[in-house]
Amino acid sequence: VDLNVPQADELEISLFGPGVGECVVVHLGRGEWMVVDSCRDPDDRQPAALKYLTQLGVNVASQVKAIVVTHWHDDHVDGVDELFAACVNATLVCSQALRGKEFIDFVNMDRPPAVEETGVSTFRRLLELLKQRQAALPMKARGPVWASADRTLLNQAAASNLPAYNVVALSPSDAAITLSLNEINEEIERSHVNLAPKRRAVARQPNEAAVVLQIQVGGISVLLGSDLESRPGVWDGWSAVLQTQTIKGIRSTVFKVAHHGAASGHSSKVWEDHLIVEPIAILTPFLIGSQRLPSEKDVERICSSTSQAYLTSGARWTQPPKRETAVERTIKPIASERRVRRRSFGQIRVRVATGHPGQCRVDLAGSAHRLTGSESA
Amino acid sequence: MSRSQLLEVLDDPHDLSLGIDPDGPNPNNTSSARRFTALPPSPYPESGPASDAMGLGQTMLLGPTAPTAILQDHPVPIKALDARSAVFSAPMEILRVLQKWEGTVQDINGTEFTARFSDLTNPENPPEFMTMPVEEVPTPDRELLAPGAVFYWVIGYRERRDGHRERASSIRFQRLPAWTASARTEAKENAHRLAQELGWT
Numbered sequence: 060v061d062l063n064v065p066q067a068d069e070l071e072i073s074l075f076g077p078g079v080g081e082c083v084v085v086h087l088g089r090g091e092w093m094v095v096d097s098c099r100d101p102d103d104r105q106p107a108a109l110k111y112l113t114q115l116g117v118n119v120a121s122q123v124k125a126i127v128v129t130h131w132h133d134d135h136v137d138g139v140d141e142l143f144a145a146c147v148n149a150t151l152v153c154s155q156a157l158r159g160k161e162f163i164d165f166v167n168m169d170r171p172p173a174v175e176e177t178g179v180s181t182f183r184r185l186l187e188l189l190k191q192r193q194a195a196l197p198m199k200a201r202g203p204v205w206a207s208a209d210r211t212l213l214n215q216a217a218a219s220n221l222p223a224y225n226v227v228a229l230s231p232s233d234a235a236i237t238l239s240l241n242e243i244n245e246e247i248e249r250s251h252v253n254l255a256p257k258r259r260a261v262a263r264q265p266n267e268a269a270v271v272l273q274i275q276v277g278g279i280s281v282l283l284g285s286d287l288e289s290r291p292g293v294w295d296g297w298s299a300v301l302q303t304q305t306i307k308g309i310r311s312t313v314f315k316v317a318h319h320g321a322a323s324g325h326s327s328k329v330w331e332d333h334l335i336v337e338p339i340a341i342l343t344p345f346l347i348g349s350q351r352l353p354s355e356k357d358v359e360r361i362c363s364s365t366s367q368a369y370l371t372s373g374a375r376w377t378q379p380p381k382r383e384t385a386v387e388r389t390i391k392p393i394a395s396e397r398r399v400r401r402r403s404f405g406q407i408r409v410r411v412a413t414g415h416p417g418q419c420r421v422d423l424a425g426s427a428h429r430l431t432g433s434e435s436a
Numbered sequence: 437m438s439r440s441q442l443l444e445v446l447d448d449p450h451d452l453s454l455g456i457d458p459d460g461p462n463p464n465n466t467s468s469a470r471r472f473t474a475l476p477p478s479p480y481p482e483s484g485p486a487s488d489a490m491g492l493g494q495t496m497l498l499g500p501t502a503p504t505a506i507l508q509d510h511p512v513p514i515k516a517l518d519a520r521s522a523v524f525s526a527p528m529e530i531l532r533v534l535q536k537w538e539g540t541v542q543d544i545n546g547t548e549f550t551a552r553f554s555d556l557t558n559p560e561n562p563p564e565f566m567t568m569p570v571e572e573v574p575t576p577d578r579e580l581l582a583p584g585a586v587f588y589w590v591i592g593y594r595e596r597r598d599g600h601r602e603r604a605s606s607i608r609f610q611r612l613p614a615w616t617a618s619a620r621t622e623a624k625e626n627a628h629r630l631a632q633e634l635g636w637t
Contacts, residue, residue, distance in 0.1 A: 158636065159631075159636075160624075160627055160628055160631045160636070163627040163630050163631045163634075163636060164623065164624055164627035166627075167623050167626055167627045167630075186630065186634065189634060190630070190633050190634055193634070193635075198635050199635065200635070201633075201634055201635030201636075202634050202635040202636050347542065347565075376565075379561075379562075379564045380558075380561055380562075382534075382535060383534060383535075385534055385591070385593065385603055386534050386535045386591050388603065389591045389603050389605050390566075390591070393568050393569075393572055393605070394566040394567065394568050395548065395567050395568065395569075396550075396565070396566060396567040397564060397565070397566050398564070398565050398566075399561075399562045399563065399564050399565070400562065400563075400565075402562065
C-alpha cells in the first residue's frame with residue numbers, strides 16, 4: 060500500500076493480521092484516528108498500528124483519539140500496552156463486561172509467563188499505565204471509557220467540508236455483562252475453593268462480551284464485529300446487537316467479519332438487514348490446535364454473501380525447524396503431531412471519500428488476498 | 437543454578453532415571469557406591485516461571501556436588517543441611533541439556549493433550565504446537581494437567597562418571613503452590629486497591 064495519509068474527508072479502515080491476531084486502524088476524518096485491538100508485525104514485533112501510523116507520518120501522541128480493547132484474549136491485545144504508552148492522549152475504551160473488581164482480581168490471579176505474553180499479562184501492564192496516566196485526575200474522572208450496547212464512544216459534528224463522525228458500541232448487552240462477570244467469578248472461585256494450582260488464565264467460549272462497533276463517517280457506515288459470537292436466546296451475542304437502537308435502519312458498507320469468519324460468529328440477519336448489497340467483508344484468520352478459521356465452509360458462506368471478501372493472511376501449519384538429531388529422535392516417538400504456524404502478515408486497507416460512498420478503494424499488502432470461495436484460511 | 441532449578445529435575449521421586457530411588461532408602465542395599473538423595477520437594481518460589489527456567493544449554497550436576505543433594509541415605513531438610521558439613525566428591529551423573537521448552541497446555545483430548553511450546557534453547561524459533569500422550573506426563577504431575585498449566589520439557593544426554601551416556605527426556609509441570617486463603621485475601625485486597633486507584637467501581 061502507498062504510505063500517503065488519507066484526505067481529511069476520507070474514511071480509512073485498515074485491518075492487520077499476522078496469522079493469529081488482529082488490529083483495526085480507522086481514520087475518522089480530519090486527521091483523527093482510532094485503533095481497535097492490537098497485534099504485532101511478526102518481522103520486527105512492533106505493534107502493527109504503531110508501525111503503520113508512524114510510517115504514514117501520523118503524530119500518534121495527538122492524532123490517535125481512542126484505543127478500543129474489544130476483549131482481553133491474547134490475539135486481540137498483543138502490544139496494546141506499547142500502543143497506549145505511545146498514544147498519550149488517547150482514551151482507553153474497554154468492554155463494560157470487565158468493569159468491576161472481579162476482572163482486576165482475575166488479572167491479579169494469572170501467573171505471568173516466562174517467555175510468552177498472554178492477554179491477561181498485557182492487560183495488567185495496560186492497567187498500570189492507565190493508573191500512572193490518570194494519577195493526577197480526580198477519582199471520578201479515572202478509569203477507561205466503558206463500552207456497552209448503544210453507548211456513544213466518540214463523536215464530532217460536521218465542520219466546513221469535514222464530515223461528522225460517530226462511533227457507537229453495539230455490545231456487550233446488559234445480559235452479556237452479567238454473564239461475563241459471573242464467569243470470571245466462577246473461575247476465581249474454582250481456583251480458590253478447590254485450592255487448585257495457580258495457572259495461566261484461559262479464555263472461555265463462547266465470547267459474548269466483546270465490543271462490536273458501528274462507525275459512521277459522513278454517510279458511510281462500518282461494522283466491526285470483533286469476536287462476538289451468537290448464542291441461543293436474545294439477550295447476548297448477535298441477537299442482542301440486533302436489538303440495539305443504533306443498528307436499526309443502518310446498512311454498513313464495510314464489515315469486519317466477527318470471530319474470524321466462524322459459524323459461531325455468523326448472523327444471517329446482520330448480512331440481510333444491516334449490510335449493503337455486496338459489502339466489503341474483511342477478516343483475519345485464527346489457528347490454534349485443530350481449530351482453523353475461517354474453514355472452507357466459512358469461506359463458502361461468506362463468499363455466497365459478497366464477492367468482495369478479503370482475508371489478511373492464510374493460516375497454515377508448517378514443519379517445525381529441524382533440531383539436532385538426538386533431540387529429533389527423542390521427540391519423534393513422543394509427539395504425534397508437531398507443527399508451527401507459517402509466518403505471514405497482511406493488511407487490507409479500504410479507503411473511501413465520504414463524498415463518494417460508492418467508490419471504495421481496496422488495497423492489499425503482504426499476504427492479504429481476496430477470497431474466492433473455494434479455500435480455507 | 438538455583439535450588440528451584442535443580443529441584444525441577446530432582447523433585448520427581450518416581451524418576452529412577454535420575455538416580456533417585458522412589459521408595460526411599462533401602463536398608464538392604466549393600467552397594468559400596470554412595471547414593472545421593474534429593475531433598476523433599478518444596479513449593480517453587482513465587483517469583484514466576486522465569487526464575488524457574490533452567491539455564492540454556494547448561495550442564496546440570498546430578499551428583500552430590502549439587503547444592504541441594506547430599507551424600508547420605510535419608511532426605512534432609514534444607515535447614516538441616518545448612519547446619520552440618522557435607523562431604524563432596526565428583527558428580528556421579530550430569531544431564532547435558534540439548535533442548536528445553538516451556539509448554540502451556542492448550543487442550544486435553546482423552547488420552548492426549550496439545551500444548552504450545554516456546555523454545556527456551558533457541559528463543560528465536562517460533563512457538564511449536566505438539567500433541568502427545570498424557571502418559572508422558574509423570575504420574576504425580578497428572579493432576580496438574582489442565583488448560584493453562586505450564587510445564588517444562590528437557591531433552592539431553594545423561595552422562596555418567598564412567599563415560600556411559602544415554603538420551604534423556606524429562607517433562608515436569610510447574611508446581612506453583614495452590615491458592616491459600618491468606619494469599620487469596622491478599623490478592624483480593626490488591627485488586628480492590630487497584631480498582632479504587634483506577635476508579636474502577
